[in-house]
Amino acid sequence: MNRNLAKRKRAERRFRFYGIGAILFGFACLLILFSDIIGKGHGAFFQTQIQLQVRFNAQQLQITDPTSKTQLDNANYDAVIENALLRDNGALLDAELPALEKRHLLSLVSTGAVYSLKTVLKNAPETLNQTVSIWLTADDDVDNYVKSIGRDGQGFSGRLSLQQQKWVERWVENGQVRQTFNTTFFTEGDSREPEQAGIRSALMGSLYMLLVTIGLSFPIGISAAVYLEEYAPRNRLTDFIEVNINNLAAVPSIIFGLLGLAIFIGFFDMPRSIPLVGGLVLTLMTLPTIIISSRAAIKAVPSSIRDAAFGLGASKMQVVLHHVVPLAMPGMLTGAIIGFAQALGETAPLLMIGMVAFIVDVPADLLDPSSALPVQIFLWADSPERAFIERTSAAIMVLLAFLITMNGLAVWLRHRLGRGQ
Structure with a gap:
C-alpha cells in the first residue's frame, strides 16, 4: 500500500509538473510572438x-x-x-x-x-x-x-x-x-508610399462592419437561443436545426465569404467592398457562436427560478424576460463579445466579397468602399518595401489591442453583471 501510495503521489506530481510546463510553454510562445511583433512594429509609430x-x-x-x-x-x-x-x-x-x-x-x-x-x-x-x-x-x-x-x-x-x-x-x-510621433499612421488612409500610409480607412471600415454585426447578430442570436431553449418543441425538426447550428460553428470562415458573394452580391446585386456587405457576412459567421453560447447560459439558469416565478403567477413570457434572460445575460454577453472579437480579426470572408481593393479614401457611411484592418495587414505584408514591414507589425499591434480590449470587456461584464445579481 505504501509503495502504491508513493507511486500515485509521484504520478500526481508529474501531472502537475506537466500542466505547469504547458502553461509556461504557452506564455513563452506568446512572449516570443509579442516581442517579435513589437520589435518590428514600434518604429512605425515614429516618422523621420x-x-x-x-x-x-x-x-x-x-x-x-x-x-x-x-x-x-x-x-x-x-x-x-x-x-x-x-x-x-x-x-x-x-x-x-x-x-x-x-x-x-x-x-x-x-x-x-x-x-x-x-x-x-x-x-x-x-x-x-x-x-x-x-x-x-x-x-x-x-x-x-x-x-x-x-x-x-x-x-x-x-x-x-x-x-x-x-x-x-x-x-x-x-x-x-x-x-x-507618426500621426499619419492614424489619420490617413492607405498609400503606395509607406511614409504616407495609414490605417484610418481600414479602422473605419472595421468599425462600420462591427456595428452592422452587433446590430444584427446579437438580437437575432439571443432570440433564436431563447426560442430553442424555452419555446421550441422537442421533435426532429428542432434536432435538425440544433445539429446544423453546431455544424455551422465549425465551418471555415471562407465558406461564409462564398455564401455572402453568392447571396448579397450575386443575388441581391449589392456593391462589392462596402462595410454593409462585410457586416452581413460577419453576422452569418458570428450567429452560430452567439446562439450556442446563449443557449448554454440559459441552460445554466436554475430551474427553481422558473418554478418560483410560475408559482407566483407569472406568465411564460414574464418568466423568460424578467428572470431567465437577465440571469443568463452575463454568459450571453461574454459569448457575443468573443464572437465579435473573432469577427473583427477575420480576413478570408472579406477577401471573397472584394474588400481587398486598394482604398485610399476614408469611408463616410456603410455604403462607401472601404477596407478592413485584417485585410490592410494582408495587403501590407505582401508589399516589397521594407518600411511596410513596420507598418504591418504596427497594424497587428493595433488589432491585438482591440481584441484584448474586447475580451477584457467580456470578462469585466461577466463579473460586473454577476455581482449585480
Missing part, C-alpha cells in the same frame, strides 16, 4: 522629418493670389522643395548637380511633402515670397536608414546611394533630422 529652409517663391510656385484655392492646388511645390534642397546642400557642391543627382536629392523627401507646403501657405498667405523653416516628412528609405543608424554611425542603406547616405548623415550631424 528633415528641416529645410523653404522659400515660397511666387514665380516658381506660379501663384499670384495665395488665397486662391485653384492656384494653391496647382502650384509647383516640387520646384520649391528642389531649390531648398539644393541650397541646403550647397556646401557639398562644387558645381551644379546633374539631373540624375537632382532627382536623387529630391527623392530623399516624401512626395507628400507638397501637401505640407500647401497647408503652410494656406494657413499663412503672408509667407509668399518669404523663407520659412519647415520640417518635411522624409522618404521611407531615409526613415529606415535613420532608424537603423548604430553606434558606428552606419545604418541600413537599402536603396540609398553613397551620395544620398552622405547627404542624410550631414543632416543628422547638423541636427536637421528628428523623429516625431
